[in-house]
Amino acid sequence: MFRWLNLGLLPAEYRGNFSHLIADIAWYGVLNGSSLSFLTIYAARVGATAEQIGWINAAPALMSLLFALPAGALLEQRFLHPMVVRTAVIHRLLYLILVFLPLWGSTSIQPSVLIGLIFLFYIPGAALSVSFNALFAETVPADWRAWVAGMRNAAFAIATIVSSLICGYILNISPFPTGYVWVFLIGVIGAAMSTVHLYFVRVGTKENHKVPRENPRPLVATFLGIIADYKRVFHFEILHTPFRHILLIMLGFHLAQYLPVPLFPIYTVKVLGISDQFISLGNALFFFSVFVGSTQLVRITRVLGNRGTTGFGLMLLSGFPALLSIAHSPAVYLLANFIGGAAWSLAGGALFNYLLDRVPEEARGPSLAWFNVVANAGVLVGSLVGPLVGLWLGLPLALLILAGVRFLMGWVIIRWG
Numbered sequence: 001m002f003r004w005l006n007l008g009l010l011p012a013e014y015r016g017n018f019s020h021l022i023a024d025i026a027w028y029g030v031l032n033g034s035s036l037s038f039l040t041i042y043a044a045r046v047g048a049t050a051e052q053i054g055w056i057n058a059a060p061a062l063m064s065l066l067f068a069l070p071a072g073a074l075l076e077q078r079f080l081h082p083m084v085v086r087t088a089v090i091h092r093l094l095y096l097i098l099v100f101l102p103l104w105g106s107t108s109i110q111p112s113v114l115i116g117l118i119f120l121f122y123i124p125g126a127a128l129s130v131s132f133n134a135l136f137a138e139t140v141p142a143d144w145r146a147w148v149a150g151m152r153n154a155a156f157a158i159a160t161i162v163s164s165l166i167c168g169y170i171l172n173i174s175p176f177p178t179g180y181v182w183v184f185l186i187g188v189i190g191a192a193m194s195t196v197h198l199y200f201v202r203v204g205t206k207e208n209h210k211v212p213r214e215n216p217r218p219l220v221a222t223f224l225g226i227i228a229d230y231k232r233v234f235h236f237e238i239l240h241t242p243f244r245h246i247l248l249i250m251l252g253f254h255l256a257q258y259l260p261v262p263l264f265p266i267y268t269v270k271v272l273g274i275s276d277q278f279i280s281l282g283n284a285l286f287f288f289s290v291f292v293g294s295t296q297l298v299r300i301t302r303v304l305g306n307r308g309t310t311g312f313g314l315m316l317l318s319g320f321p322a323l324l325s326i327a328h329s330p331a332v333y334l335l336a337n338f339i340g341g342a343a344w345s346l347a348g349g350a351l352f353n354y355l356l357d358r359v360p361e362e363a364r365g366p367s368l369a370w371f372n373v374v375a376n377a378g379v380l381v382g383s384l385v386g387p388l389v390g391l392w393l394g395l396p397l398a399l400l401i402l403a404g405v406r407f408l409m410g411w412v413i414i415r416w417g
Contacts, residue, residue, distance in 0.1 A: 029159025035187025061379035063122035092191035102177035150297035157291035168280020254378030293345025313347025315410030325399035
């Protein structure tokens with residue numbers, strides 16, 4: 001394992017970028033283990049319903065649906081690296097607002113305010129997602145992608161474990177809601193440092209060394225031009241190529257993944273009665289399992305391929321909601337997190353490489369933009385339909401059935417992906 005972690009074994013020309021890409025995701029793990037992990041838990045504790053938590057999960061997806069294609073078209077007209085950095089700065093500065101939310105006296109309207117904030121956050125977040133995917137594809141050669149993805153998953157897991165445990169301790173010793181001020185502040189620090197490392201990534205293509213036009217169009221004018229000429233710049237022709245099959249697979253993957261997600265915090269807080277500190281232990285165990293699984297990602301993808309690893313990971317990921325549905329003790333809750341982490345190290349680690357295996361090189365930017373559209377359509381529908389299934393069937397039965405949906409979609413990827 002330690003040889004696997006040795007960055008000194010990398011070729012010199014890749015070492016700098018790979019190190020910054022790994023550090024970027026490590027600091028993002030600090031954000032994940034703090035603000036992102038406890039956001040829906042905080043919402044549940046201030047009275048949010050399953051439907052409102054569904055909207056918190058759906059807001060990023062809806063913003064990406066609205067802005068991913070314009071961002072992909074804009075990416076064709078702008079330098080890649082500056083767009084990544086600028087959208088990251090804008091998106092992550094907005095996390096500062098969360099720090100002040102627990103200080104607001106009234107909790108009754110906070111779930112609605114939180115939903116509105118998430119919508120605001122992910123306007124620049126949609127552009128960041130598209131541009132970062134292109135940056136990753138540009139700076140990581142195909143034969144190194146499994147290694148870099150595994151390392152990023154491992155770094156993300158370690159940082160999430162540490163920050164989650166720290167946040168759980170803070171919430172345990174601090175009165176509600178003061179503890180969440182510190183949790184959200186830790187997230188701001190992680191977001192800022194992640195952005196710093198993105199700044200230091202270097203793209204060595206000719207495109208990034210060309211001389212800009214003397215009088216470049218203002219950003220707003222460029223964006224309005226994209227909207228006016230949408231039929232050409234949004235590349236609808238991609239929907240008539242073989243890549244549309246992969247887009248359907250990506251839609252199904254994200255739909256299956258997110259259908260049960262809004263039910264998790266409600267079931268954990270209101271049915272199982274798990275404390276914040278114990279939730280942090282569950283998060284830590286989940287990401288410890290992600291770390292261990294990530295160290296084996298290269299070996300597993302050599303055997304199963306990126307498609308097989310993605311499908312098998314999603315099938316294994318069905319174990320999380322299945323076990324949660326029958327959890328009547330903290331031990332089963334922890335087991336669900338352990339299995340879920342191992343599954344996500346495979347599914348999440350191989351998914352993007354599976355996508356890049358199929359992306360047409362001549363239309364990488366528009367294809368990745370369409371991926372963001374269909375992926376976020378799956379997230380949006382799953383986040384909004386999942387709570388309705390829970391309301392209709394009851395939480396335990398809904399979790400069990402939606403676990404079956406994950407298992408079935410994983411099999412579909414292996415069979416027809």
